[in-house]
Amino acid sequence: MTLVDVSGLDVHYGDLQVLWDISLEVREEDSVVSIVGPNGAGKTTLLKTLSGILTPTNGSVEVLGQDVSRVPSDEIVERGFVQVSEERNLFGDLSVEANLRMGSFTKRENFAENRDMVFEMFPVLEDRRDKNARTLSGGEQQMLAIGRGLMAEPEVLAFDEPSNALAPQLAEQVFETIEEISDDVTVILVEQHVDRALQLADRGYLLENGRIETEGSGAELLESDAIKEGYLRG
Numbered sequence: 476m477t478l479v480d481v482s483g484l485d486v487h488y489g490d491l492q493v494l495w496d497i498s499l500e501v502r503e504e505d506s507v508v509s510i511v512g513p514n515g516a517g518k519t520t521l522l523k524t525l526s527g528i529l530t531p532t533n534g535s536v537e538v539l540g541q542d543v544s545r546v547p548s549d550e551i552v553e554r555g556f557v558q559v560s561e562e563r564n565l566f567g568d569l570s571v572e573a574n575l576r577m578g579s580f581t582k583r584e585n586f587a588e589n590r591d592m593v594f595e596m597f598p599v600l601e602d603r604r605d606k607n608a609r610t611l612s613g614g615e616q617q618m619l620a621i622g623r624g625l626m627a628e629p630e631v632l633a634f635d636e637p638s639n640a641l642a643p644q645l646a647e648q649v650f651e652t653i654e655e656i657s658d659d660v661t662v663i664l665v666e667q668h669v670d671r672a673l674q675l676a677d678r679g680y681l682l683e684n685g686r687i688e689t690e691g692s693g694a695e696l697l698e699s700d701a702i703k704e705g706y707l708r709g
């Protein structure tokens with residue numbers, strides 16, 4: 476089954492076109508699909524279009540079998556497409572546990588079970604369950620943002636630069652967590668850490684200047700000239 480099916484997508488901000496004729500596919504059998512590219516390439520814009528936040532000017536976007544331009548964002552979450560945004564969007568004045576509760580608005584009946592699953596995955600969050608999210612370190616906040624995403628029991632979890640602003644060791648921890656999550660949930664991973672994102676990926680897309688320049692398996696992209704010359708050192 477195709478979980479995400481994008482075809483001929485153009486997206487504008489006002490008169491400014493930022494995505495051009497994008498086609499991509501995320502299939503149920505994919506564990507991780509990575510979208511890589513430089514600053515300003517349009518990666519966040521693409522994720523926002525998949526989440527139904529932006530409406531394309533041309534083309535079609537189907538997420539979990541539905542045309543997302545006709546569906547409000549909360550319904551897309553309910554259907555199983557959840558995004559962990561770059562800004563993490565936590566409620567700083569609410570506790571860790573209350574932030575997790577916010578994530579479970581579509582699955583309230585399973586809150587306790589899912590919270591315990593998140594605490595098992597991130598014991599540090601259980602230690603800090605009553606602390607305000609604002610008081611957590613950057614790495615802990617990223618874990619909370621991921622945990623909150625899992626509370627909605629997603630079929631597809633999309634990450635927008637989850638390693639952003641994290642020290643290398645913490646970034647690596649986040650990548651390992653994403654790999655673990657991808658055993659159960661299909662992951663879309665937008666990243667500037669091109670090598671790491673493609674190592675994890677069954678399928679990868681290189682986005683440059685709003686266009687898909689290259690696509691293939693993660694291994695194929697890592698060996699491609701476009702990636703080797705533009706994004707990998709040595």
Ligand SMILES: Nc1ncnc2c1ncn2[C@@H]1O[C@H](COP(=O)(O)OP(=O)(O)OP(=O)(O)O)[C@@H](O)[C@H]1O
Nearest residue numbers: 488491493512513514515516517518519520521667
């Ligand atoms: N709300 C907006 N209004 C106008 N232009 C925007 C808006 N958001 C983004 N852009 C422009 O769209 C282009 C793509 O931005 P986008 O944030 O999607 O890129 P990105 O690949 O996610 O970059 P980064 O890695 O820096 O987050 C950029 O040129 C950006 O300046």
